[in-house]
Amino acid sequence: xxxxxxxxxVRAGLAPAVTGALVTAVEVLEPRSLxxxxxxxxxxxxxxxGVRIEAAVRRGKFLWMPLSTGRALVxxxxxxxxxxxxxxxxxxxxxxxxxxxxxxxxQHGELRVDFVDQRIFGxxxxxxxxxxxxxxxxxxxxxxTGEWAASIxxxxxxxxxxxxxxxxxxxxxxxxLARRGSGVKRVLLDxxxxxGIGNIYADEALWAVRLHGEQPASTLTRRRSRExxxxxxxxxxxxxxxxxxxxxxQYVNVNGASGYFSHSLNAYGRAGKxxxxxxxxxxxxxxxxxxxxxxxxxQRLRMSRAATIA
DNA sequence: ATACACGCCTGCTGGC
DNA sequence: TGCCAGCAGGCGTGTA
Numbered sequence: 001x002x003x004x005x006x007x008x009x010v011r012a013g014l015a016p017a018v019t020g021a022l023v024t025a026v027e028v029l030e031p032r033s034l035x036x037x038x039x040x041x042x043x044x045x046x047x048x049x050g051v052r053i054e055a056a057v058r059r060g061k062f063l064w065m066p067l068s069t070g071r072a073l074v075x076x077x078x079x080x081x082x083x084x085x086x087x088x089x090x091x092x093x094x095x096x097x098x099x100x101x102x103x104x105x106x107q108h109g110e111l112r113v114d115f116v117d118q119r120i121f122g123x124x125x126x127x128x129x130x131x132x133x134x135x136x137x138x139x140x141x142x143x144x145t146g147e148w149a150a151s152i153x154x155x156x157x158x159x160x161x162x163x164x165x166x167x168x169x170x171x172x173x174x175x176x177l178a179r180r181g182s183g184v185k186r187v188l189l190d191x192x193x194x195x196g197i198g199n200i201y202a203d204e205a206l207w208a209v210r211l212h213g214e215q216p217a218s219t220l221t222r223r224r225s226r227e228x229x230x231x232x233x234x235x236x237x238x239x240x241x242x243x244x245x246x247x248x249x250q251y252v253n254v255n256g257a258s259g260y261f262s263h264s265l266n267a268y269g270r271a272g273k274x275x276x277x278x279x280x281x282x283x284x285x286x287x288x289x290x291x292x293x294x295x296x297x298x299q300r301l302r303m304s305r306a307a308t309i310a
Numbered sequence: 311a312t313a314c315a316c317g318c319c320t321g322c323t324g325g326c
Numbered sequence: 327t328g329c330c331a332g333c334a335g336g337c338g339t340g341t342a
Contacts, residue, residue: 032318080334180312182312289316290336291335314341314342315342325329325331
């Protein structure tokens, strides 16, 4: 399941191929992948055909491509989504191909972008762009000039900035933790507080700072919340560095899911295995219809402000 | 406002 | 061998 690092790898791979490209044809193979497209503004195909792509931008796990029309093509990969850059005549396993864009790029010629999504949790949509509240760029991209620069798709506007965004406010993150009575892992997964973190990197960051995911967020001292945020950044950057090395710049097989297996994970998926730090057998526990992974010795629930003990 | 349950989805795995 | 429950889990929506 792609989280921030995987989506950034997709964005970075896509950007050079789609920036400046003209959409020449659109094929909708699976209408359910357009669940988040508001058809009252026009049909998906019609809003894209003949339109130029200006850039590839990302905030958290959301990815969008500003268009010459002033709108944006927004994508979320969900659990199993991929955006694959292919040659126009690519043939192969198309069982899970949901959407297909034919592009004409001034330098690279004809290209094809396939939205492939086995579970159909992901989606694509053409959405309108709104100005950002703080006037800062809406998300991360290499290109920073254009009408779209300080804007965000309507359906992404409620998502907080991610921890790698220069405009992310560390102070507001700390305040949000201090206000919440729920477990710190829930808060990490709340995309309205901080975006880009999913189950895997939440578990990894919590392990790194020896925190129990059910530790009430409000019991963390400022110092502890700072340590947690630093750990989150470190985990995301490490994954990004590892995931970003394995794709070909020309024809990117931008695979959000496969990158995970090359990462060295300390907590996620390690139930029954020794904690890399202390050797204690790690456990898996039910959490919000999924699982949490932790070391029962390093990551204990602490009473009150004792959460400061590392 | 915050918190939590639920539905959406497919394919793989393990138990009986 | 075949069937089915369980699991993977982000996000929008609905309810309290």
